[in-house]
Amino acid sequence: xxxxxxxxxxxSSLADVDRIKKVAERxxxxxxxxxxxxxxxxxxxxxxNELLAKARAISDSPSRREIDMLLATGEQCSMALLAMAVxxxxxxxxxxxxxxxxxxxxxxxxGARIIEVRPVRIQDELDxxxxxxxxxFQGISYRGELTTLGRGGxxxxxxxxxxALSASYCEICSDVAGIFTADPRVVSAAEMxxxxxxxxxxxxxxxxxxxxxASCIEVARRTGVALYARATAHFGGGTxxxxxxxxxxxxxxxxxxxxxxxxxRAHGEQCVDRVLAASSAARVPPLYLDTDMASxxxxxxxxxxxxxxxxxxxxSEGLEVLEGVGAVSVxxxxxxxxxxxxxxxxxxxxxxxxxxxxxxxxxxRVSFFCQEDRVDDLVxxxxxxxxxxxxx
Amino acid sequence: xxxxxxxxxxxSSLADVDRIKKVAERxxxxxxxxxxxxxxxxxxxxxxNELLAKARAISDSPSRREIDMLLATGEQCSMALLAMAVxxxxxxxxxxxxxxxxxxxxxxxxGARIIEVRPVRIQDELDxxxxxxxxxFQGISYRGELTTLGRGGxxxxxxxxxxALSASYCEICSDVAGIFTADPRVVSAAEMxxxxxxxxxxxxxxxxxxxxxASCIEVARRTGVALYARATAHFGGGTxxxxxxxxxxxxxxxxxxxxxxxxxRAHGEQCVDRVLAASSAARVPPLYLDTDMASxxxxxxxxxxxxxxxxxxxxSEGLEVLEGVGAVSVxxxxxxxxxxxxxxxxxxxxxxxxxxxxxxxxxxRVSFFCQEDRVDDLVxxxxxxxxxxxxx
Numbered sequence: 001x002x003x004x005x006x007x008x009x010x011x012s013s014l015a016d017v018d019r020i021k022k023v024a025e026r027x028x029x030x031x032x033x034x035x036x037x038x039x040x041x042x043x044x045x046x047x048x049n050e051l052l053a054k055a056r057a058i059s060d061s062p063s064r065r066e067i068d069m070l071l072a073t074g075e076q077c078s079m080a081l082l083a084m085a086v087x088x089x090x091x092x093x094x095x096x097x098x099x100x101x102x103x104x105x106x107x108x109x110x111g112a113r114i115i116e117v118r119p120v121r122i123q124d125e126l127d128x129x130x131x132x133x134x135x136x137f138q139g140i141s142y143r144g145e146l147t148t149l150g151r152g153g154x155x156x157x158x159x160x161x162x163x164a165l166s167a168s169y170c171e172i173c174s175d176v177a178g179i180f181t182a183d184p185r186v187v188s189a190a191e192m193x194x195x196x197x198x199x200x201x202x203x204x205x206x207x208x209x210x211x212x213x214a215s216c217i218e219v220a221r222r223t224g225v226a227l228y229a230r231a232t233a234h235f236g237g238g239t240x241x242x243x244x245x246x247x248x249x250x251x252x253x254x255x256x257x258x259x260x261x262x263x264x265r266a267h268g269e270q271c272v273d274r275v276l277a278a279s280s281a282a283r284v285p286p287l288y289l290d291t292d293m294a295s296x297x298x299x300x301x302x303x304x305x306x307x308x309x310x311x312x313x314x315x316s317e318g319l320e321v322l323e324g325v326g327a328v329s330v331x332x333x334x335x336x337x338x339x340x341x342x343x344x345x346x347x348x349x350x351x352x353x354x355x356x357x358x359x360x361x362x363x364x365r366v367s368f369f370c371q372e373d374r375v376d377d378l379v380x381x382x383x384x385x386x387x388x389x390x391x392x
Numbered sequence: 393x394x395x396x397x398x399x400x401x402x403x404s405s406l407a408d409v410d411r412i413k414k415v416a417e418r419x420x421x422x423x424x425x426x427x428x429x430x431x432x433x434x435x436x437x438x439x440x441n442e443l444l445a446k447a448r449a450i451s452d453s454p455s456r457r458e459i460d461m462l463l464a465t466g467e468q469c470s471m472a473l474l475a476m477a478v479x480x481x482x483x484x485x486x487x488x489x490x491x492x493x494x495x496x497x498x499x500x501x502x503g504a505r506i507i508e509v510r511p512v513r514i515q516d517e518l519d520x521x522x523x524x525x526x527x528x529f530q531g532i533s534y535r536g537e538l539t540t541l542g543r544g545g546x547x548x549x550x551x552x553x554x555x556a557l558s559a560s561y562c563e564i565c566s567d568v569a570g571i572f573t574a575d576p577r578v579v580s581a582a583e584m585x586x587x588x589x590x591x592x593x594x595x596x597x598x599x600x601x602x603x604x605x606a607s608c609i610e611v612a613r614r615t616g617v618a619l620y621a622r623a624t625a626h627f628g629g630g631t632x633x634x635x636x637x638x639x640x641x642x643x644x645x646x647x648x649x650x651x652x653x654x655x656x657r658a659h660g661e662q663c664v665d666r667v668l669a670a671s672s673a674a675r676v677p678p679l680y681l682d683t684d685m686a687s688x689x690x691x692x693x694x695x696x697x698x699x700x701x702x703x704x705x706x707x708s709e710g711l712e713v714l715e716g717v718g719a720v721s722v723x724x725x726x727x728x729x730x731x732x733x734x735x736x737x738x739x740x741x742x743x744x745x746x747x748x749x750x751x752x753x754x755x756x757r758v759s760f761f762c763q764e765d766r767v768d769d770l771v772x773x774x775x776x777x778x779x780x781x782x783x784x
Contacts, residue, residue, distance in 0.1 A: 055472075058473055059477065059480040063476065069475075069487050070468070074465075076461060081447065084450045085451065097461075
């Protein structure tokens with residue numbers, strides 16, 4: 001039996017008809033190497049944002065179920081057009097919705113988790129020698145409702161399918177050549193990594209790196225899927241994400257920035273319970289929780305909250321809400337456990353004259369919270385200290 | 393139990409966010425009159441054509457299954473946005489895909505027929521006091537595949553749902569105030585009809601009138617649904633389509649033009665069987681068949697053929713294909729059986745100096761085939777003779 005390869009193509013790789021044709025060629029070329037192909041697609045270009053803008057023009061607080069109904073159309077367009085483009089190259093292709101592909105989720109609209117993958121129909125289509133194109137980002141709940149996985153969910157669809165199909169590897173293809181030590185648009189000296197461990201990648205992804213989505217890395221780590229981040233424009237190359245891995249023997253593997261963060265704060269008795277209750281009532285996935293039991297801060301990203309205006313109303317009842325914040329994280333094996341490195345990082349913040357409003361560490365990471373508009377400056381300064389100096 | 397009203401809104405009534413809000417107000421106003429509401433939507437504005445243009449830019453002959461996957465997204469967008477807009481007015485609303493609404497079809501992609509309606513979920517949602525918004529134009533085949541009903545299929549969805557739900561009436565709402573004696577953009581003297589029989593409306597719709605789709609009239613006639621064509625911008629008024637009806641005692645009720653017709657012709661033995669075999673192989677719904685057994689002509693409309701380029705290849709094998717043709721039809725009770733009226737019509741063609749390439753009659757209609765670019769002239773001339781003169 002020929003091996004199965006899962007490829008995922010992001011929105012900018014599918015932004016127009018010409019790019020869709022190019023993607024079709026890349027798929028067929030990979031098939032010709034002797035593989036059976038399963039391809040997961042995102043919505044074309046900025047479709048998702050355009051649809052959300054329409055929803056917001058109609059309602060400040062659209063229902064998440066209806067948001068899911070709306071957004072799922074984006075991937076469905078891409079998959080149908082891509083299936084046509086593959087067929088045009090003479091290969092048999094079929095597009096499948098999340099439901100048809102057997103992506104079963106819980107019923108948490110606009111942020112569903114995949115609870116099971118039943119790729120029965122995909123297997124049938126592969127047996128019939130078809131290239132299978134699957135709508136990413138969407139699934140069906142046990143109630144029979146269409147759900148979406150939240151931003152970046154197409155990556156997760158791809159890795160979950162690769163695991164369920166025992167694929168030989170999963171390629172996440174985008175306009176970016178791989179995982180970089182920092183966003184090259186912010187740091188000109190940023191370099192591409194050849195390999196990174198799942199644990200480090202998870203920290204980068206959870207704290208602002210856009211190439212791979214955190215939940216997809218979690219699935220890769222749990223299932224051991226061989227994962228690559230690669231450029232749609234090339235074959236091979238890119239960055240390998242190792243399910244297990246020691247982490248490189250370097251000061252840090254990357255520096256990443258986040259904007260549009262929000263902090264909610266509660267004071268006094270049961271402050272922790274109150275921020276957590278508010279976050280779960282508003283269905284906002286927390287990024288960090290930080291407390292001295294006298295007050296509690298919970299941080300989250302606006303990108304995870306499609307209906308921010310409604311959520312803000314809920315949160316504002318009894319909690320302090322601070323908007324316009326960002327964070328910069330340095331990721332590297334052991335960095336959060338190494339006080340010398342942490343001191344070096346603090347010093348960089350002072351020298352860059354960035355006011356730090358909070359700080360958080362994990363074994364693999366240190367994060368500094370600051371005003372949104374200082375994020376890029378701090379990314380450059382920390383990258384110079386932890387990456388460029390080490391390479392010099 | 394409150395009565396159920398089914399409303400259908402066309403693409404131009406939903407073309408942008410502001411119009412969607414207006415439609416939501418109209419729905420809620422009808423609900424406040426004491427009705428339970430089921431609303432069927434088309435895709436916003438020119439979405440369907442834009443999607444088809446993308447498909448054609450990718451492939452001359454896209455698979456009909458993939459066309460269906462692509463086009464179904466249009467209605468899904470509209471329904472989600474409209475559900476949000478209704479919710480914004482304080483009414484509980486839920487959007488349902490064709491599948492969720494229980495629209496079961498055969499498996500003829502891009503031209504499916506509704507074979508059964510099982511509105512179980514709609515009933516449940518109505519019982520929960522929700523306004524139900526349904527994606528028109530789409531269904532699910534017994535194979536579990538998404539299908540579309542072909543152009544104008546949203547009208548059919550609405551009437552079929554009205555029948556299945558025993559609705560008190562079904563309103564087809566559009567930018568047009570009702571059914572006119574001719575297209576007012578072509579004939580300035582065209583007048584709106586207060587009522588028309590299903591049989592006459594069927595002839596008008598099948599031969600170019602755009603306000604109601606022929607297959608929706610058929611369902612209305614079969615099921616006895618009370619049907620109105622009305623302007624989205626107003627309440628009441630419009631044209632009533634009577635399931636049974638004598639037809640008005642007039643020369644004719646309307647004159648309608650069609651463009652983008654194609655004629656395929658076979659000569660010699662089994663000429664009829666050959667044109668029919670080609671039409672069914674290419675899955676082209678025939679408009680007319682005309683034969684003297686020495687040669688056979690089959691006519692159809694390009695609007696019914698989403699993949700014309702591929703179909704033309706199939707048809708060109710052994711058949712003559714003539715493009716760029718149109719037809720003008722005069723519809724009125726008994727007109728095709730009245731040789732004096734037919735002679736009057738022929739005389740109009742001579743005087744308008746329009747070359748007629750073929751002619752066909754039914755008890756309710758006479759049609760003249762001519763060059764596409766003479767259609768409007770002939771509509772005006774026949775309208776002057778059969779409608780304006782009678783009213784003068």
